[in-house]
Structures are given as C-alpha cells and as structure tokens.
Amino acid sequence: MEIFDAVVIGAGQAGLSSSYHLKRRGISHVVLDADDRAGGAWQHRWDALTMHDVHGVADLPGAEIPPDTGEERANEFVPAYFADYEQRFELPVVRPVAVKRVRDEDGLLVVESDTGSWTTRTLVNATGTWSRPFVPHYPGMETFLGEQLHASDYPGPEHFLGKRVVVVGGGASAVQFLGALAPITETVWVTRREPVWRTDEFTPEVGRAVVAKVEERVRQGLPPRSVVSVTGLLLREQEREAERLGAYADRRPMFASIEPDGVRWADGRFERADVILWATGFRPAVDHLAPLHLRSPLGGIQLDGTTAVADPRVQMVGYGPSASTIGANRAGRTAARGVAEQLRAAQTVSVDA
Secondary structure: OOEEEEEEOOOOHHHHHHHHHHOOOOOOEEEOOOOOOOOHHHOOOOOOOOOOOOOOOOOOOOOOOOOOHHHEEEEHHHHHHHHHHHHOOOOOOOOOOEEEEEEEEEOOOEEEEEEEEEEEEEEEEEEOOOEEOOOOOOOOHHHOOOOOOOOOOOOOOOHHHHOOEEOOOOOHHHHHHHHHHHHOOOEEEEEEOOOOOOOOOOOOOHHHHHHHOOOHHHHOOOOOOOOHHHOEEEEHHHHHHHHHHHOOOOEOOOEEEEEOOEEEEOOOOOEEOOOOEEOOOEEEOOOOHHHHHHEEEOOEEOOOEEEEOOOOOOEEEOHHHHHOHHHHHHHHHHHHHHHHHHHHHHHHHHHOO
C-alpha cells in the first residue's frame, strides 16, 4: 500500500496552486479531481460568460495567464490555461475521481472515492463551492409552473427573451444577471437585505481589510461569508444600461411565498413571473470530511491560516478568505507550508517514540 505525504482534493485554482508548491518542496502527493477534464469550476460556467465579463483571474504561481481579447468564452479560455499548467509543471492529477469520504485509520487519512482509495499522512481540501449550489426554500415553490434556475445553470441571456424574470440574490452574480437581462426583457430584483453599493476605489489596502474580516470568521469557527458580502457591490460599465433602465433602483424585499404563476409578498402584493433565477450563492463542498469532525460548535471549520484546528493534518484552501483566485494562490503556498510542518512534527514524534 502506497502512503502519500499529501493528497489534494480538487484541481481548481486552489488545488493546482497547492500541488505546485507541494512539488517544489519535494512532497509526494496526488491531486484527485472529480471532473473529466481540467478547468475546475470554470468549465461549468455559462457559455455567454466571456473574459470581458469575469472579475479577473489571478495568475497561477510560476505561469502568467495568457492575454485575452475579452471575447473568449471563459469556460474554454480558463480551462485551457489550467490544462496547460498541469502539463507544464507535470502535476500529478488523477481524474475523474469523485471523493466520497475521508476517514482516520490508525493515524493515517484514507480518502475513499468511486474508483478506489488513497492513504495519506496529510490532506489539502480544495473542493470549493461549485458543486453545492444553494437555493432557499419558500412555501409553494414546488407549485410554480414556470422555470426555476440556479445561477450555476444559467443558460445565457437569450434564453430569457420575452419572459418576466425574478432575480433573487444580493451578490455580484445577481447584479451581473440583471445587467445582461434588463436591456432585453422584464426583470424584478429581490434581495433579503438592502444592497450595499461601493463607490470608493477598491485599493490593495481595502482588499487586505476585507480578507481580514473573512479570516476572522473562520478563525472563530463561524461559517464563512462571501467576500462580496464584505466588499459591497460595484457596477461595471457593461451594467450601466440596466442601471439606466432602473433595474437596480427598484429592488424589492424577499417575497413570502411562491404561487403557480408568480410570487407574493407578506403584504399581499403579487408579481407575475415566468422564471425565478436564484442567484443565491453556494455552500462549501465539505460533506466528505464529516467523518473527521472538523466543524466547530459555531457551524464552520475553524482555521489557523489554512490549517484545520480540529485536525492539523488537514489544510483547507478555497474556503472562506481563500475563496477567490488571488486568495486561492496564496492559500496554496500556505497549505504546502502547513503540510511540511505537519510532516516534520509527525517525524519528530516518531523518532522520539
């Protein structure tokens, strides 16, 4: 039985960054990826999303992302960059491997999947959130005769022509969808809280302050919040036409229930709808880690940097403050250092014994 020094679960930005830094340190490892091909969550994004639309993709360590014209489909351009990166640095990616659970066995971690199992001394979890779309439950939603879609299934703006669309969510995705849809069809924007708009420049200092706030939550063991929940919302040039049409000004509070042909508010008001588009975010994909009992009493996984406080053999990347392309790169380096420290500590204990 081969025992790896580390197993990385996930080959998105955080997983590839972690693998790069592990390899540079000479740490034997394997990267298990659930997808059929390279690209992480980017390969699953909608066809209409171009590089002009994305909020930026950070360079992976050691290789700049190629220049783009802005017209390229993001779900092709970024995966091609990831695939080239895997090959260039000969990263040990195995796919497709759907990890089912990770358990402890006599001090080692056993990673079980649909295709076999791997035994390792440490683990880097880089599973992100894309596989865990979140849709809140509202009374009557099963009776709706129209179409309900989560942002992860967004088919592009042309799909909504001639339809009245209720967009639910207060994050960047909702703003982006309204920007694309309001100029071509009827939209209604619904959020649980009043949106917070950002008008000042997003400087590096502001960015560091934002990350610090998200880090504080995971340091306490609270469930992570999205970065945009701290930064506030910002309209880009491609959303100005929707702004002119009033798509963002006429924001409504959350409805109380869903009916076959629309939504109804607590005060009795009714809004007809053909489509409900749930831009309600994602949750961390960490169910496979349940046997390790990493969650704190506060509901989140408590971290010290990227190290799980409940089990320092586990590094968490793409979780909380590192759930962004820039954060994922930095977390990969930190996680590799955490793995090395854990391996040294385990070796010291073994020698002393």
